Amino acid sequence: MNIPNRKVALACATAALAVTALAGCSSSDDADTSSAAKTLEIVYWNYGPAAESGNKATADAFMAAHSDVKVSLTPVTGENWGTYYANVATLIASGKHPDLMVISGEGAQFVHANNLVQPINAYVEKDPEAKTLVADIAKGLIDGFTVKGDIVTLTYGWNDMVVYYNTDVFKKAGLEPPSADWTWDDFKATAKKLTADTNGDGKPDQYGFTWASNEIFPGIMPWVANAGGNLTSDDVCTATADTPQVNKAVTFLKDLITEGIAPAPMPMSDVFTRFQNGQVAMFGAGRWPIATFLPAGFKAFDIQLYPKGDTYKTVFGGAGYPILKSSGNPDLAWEYQKFTVSDEIEKQYVGTPDKPGDSIPSRRSVAETISKVGVPPANSDLFYHSIDKYPTLVPYPAPAKYSTFESTVLRHLQQIFASETSVSDGLKNMQGELSGIVTC
Incomplete structure (x- = not known):
């Protein structure tokens, strides 16, 4: 890590670690690009054992499919999503350079307003595989993670009330x-x-x-x-x-x-x-x-x-892995984000009658299998039906x-x-x- 950028980060952290200062402290120019090109660091809200196991399962699956990539997970505490976001902002202001972070729908405005995220519009437009995936995701789920025309992230799982x-x-x-x-x-x-x-x-x-x-x-x-x-x-x-x-x-x-x-x-x-x-x-x-x-x-x-x-x-609210401007590997981070909506990961959210998933798969074709495999409740098709219809x-x-x-x-x-x-x-x-x- 070069010394000038480290000093900038520490200066921002010293200034009460103010979130409003992050726009000047977290640009992609500050990212540490001296490390190996095949590493990713992901921060997530450590709300309990399920958070660790869920994120680890996705990371392990990605590494199994990409044997030359090392994914490290950094848990961040918080009483709720809001305090978690503030703590991640503090982490970045202190000089850390994670590639992706887990957010819920509430976080889309936060990471965008504080200039923490790299929008994925260009990736979606140029990547044929991404176009196919997006076509299988309800428009409301895309809109919910779009801020001022910028798509913050694809959502891998979601919940409606x-x-x-x-x-x-x-x-x-x-x-x-x-x-x-x-x-x-x-x-x-x-x-x-x-x-x-x-x-x-x-x-x-x-x-x-x-x-x-x-x-x-x-x-x-x-x-x-x-x-x-x-x-x-x-x-x-x-x-x-x-x-x-x-x-x-x-x-x-x-x-x-x-x-x-x-x-x-x-x-x-x-x-x-x-x-x-x-x-x-x-x-x-x-x-x-x-x-x-x-x-x-x-x-x-x-x-x-x-x-x-x-x-x-x-x-509704969803979750995704936005690419952070602090990332030194944004292209690899995009591959990870895209992987989170792959068949392999999406099917985990379906679950089984004995071990159900706790979110709705974002892709319609996968979500429609919930009732077919016998996971309660009986009216489970209503979950995706509501966002399609209303x-x-x-x-x-x-x-x-x-x-x-x-x-x-x-x-x-x-x-x-x-x-x-x-x-x-x-x-x-x-x-x-x-x-x-x-x-x-």
């Missing part, structure tokens, strides 16, 4: 499964019928619905989107947290708590437990819950679209300062749902804080 329902609880209540055309009123009436005081103490101990308190994505966003709103403007430059549409969605959820149909929102891990125990009849998530449910022997569930509000939009929420509200954005939104929602403030006042206060966070 659907409603999970406990089929045993529905049967016990004498209710038919929900239909795809249900409305918010239908949903509320169903959730009310599923709420019960089973032990006779005068308080509900079985609730019709709940949602995650520690994430925006499977929490309020499906409701906000189907009310016709978003938390940011389309260019992700302005906060829109106190619009009538957002107010309508949050009020609907708050009323579920007030009327005893839903408990206070809780961490997703607790949602899983209560759902399996029959204490919660419905909740919202992507495909990842089945990776917990099926190995535990729990199969009494199915899925349906979120109920339609003033509109219907598919709220417009998507693009962009997902993911400003460059996503970590601060997410924590601010969750803090104000907690106050609203705990009745510490009214919906209107809470959203007004949220908007006031976000106005200084969501900027361009």
Whole structure:
């Protein structure tokens, strides 16, 4: 590594490791090109053992197919995606030069706004194999990782938000499964019928619905989107947290708590437990819950679209390996990114009934095999069907300062749902804080 570039990186790191300084610290000109041309370094969010094993499996498969390439994996900690992105930015500012990083949909805006990523438009246009792969991926998945015309990455796996329902609880209540055309009123009436005081103490101990308190994505966003709103403007430059549409969605959820149909929102891990125990009849998530449910022997569930509000939009999130400008081997990094959507890797996300994948394969031809190999739920074709049939929420509200954005939104929602403030006042206060966070 040459000394001048090392000094530049350290200077940026010393300046509070500010993300806003990264545009001047992470250009491809700074990359260390003295190392062997057949090495790749990939950073990923180390959220647990599954993160390590999943990324290692992909890296091992790539090295098996490219025996002259060495792939090294660098785990990066973070409480959520937002703090992980900030920590990767710090890593790069300190002088590291990874070739690729794992991001979710929220990260596309971050890496683009902070000049960390090398768009892949030119690769897609010139690579015949890439054109074939892209043609097999839903347009919404490409658009979701495109910022200002730049394709940030191909997504190898994704999740859209659907409603999970406990089929045993529905049967016990004498209710038919929900239909795809249900409305918010239908949903509320169903959730009310599923709420019960089973032990006779005068308080509900079985609730019709709940949602995650520690994430925006499977929490309020499906409701906000189907009310016709978003938390940011389309260019992700302005906060829109106190619009009538957002107010309508949050009020609907708050009323579920007030009327005893839903408990206070809780961490997703607790949602899983209560759902399996029959204490919660419905909740919202992507495909990842089945990776917990099926190995535990729990199969009494199915899925349906979120109920339609003033509109219907598919709220989804995906993951990909964008090529970083710090890479000394961008062409090799492109081969790796392309490999992540190959048949070999995509089929891993299908899984088996005993060991299911936790994401939906991005390629339609592979995703359509999920139901054919018998992986629950019965309505699994709905996952890809929703993004093919309905417009998507693009962009997902993911400003460059996503970590601060997410924590601010969750803090104000907690106050609203705990009745510490009214919906209107809470959203007004949220908007006031976000106005200084969501900027361009």
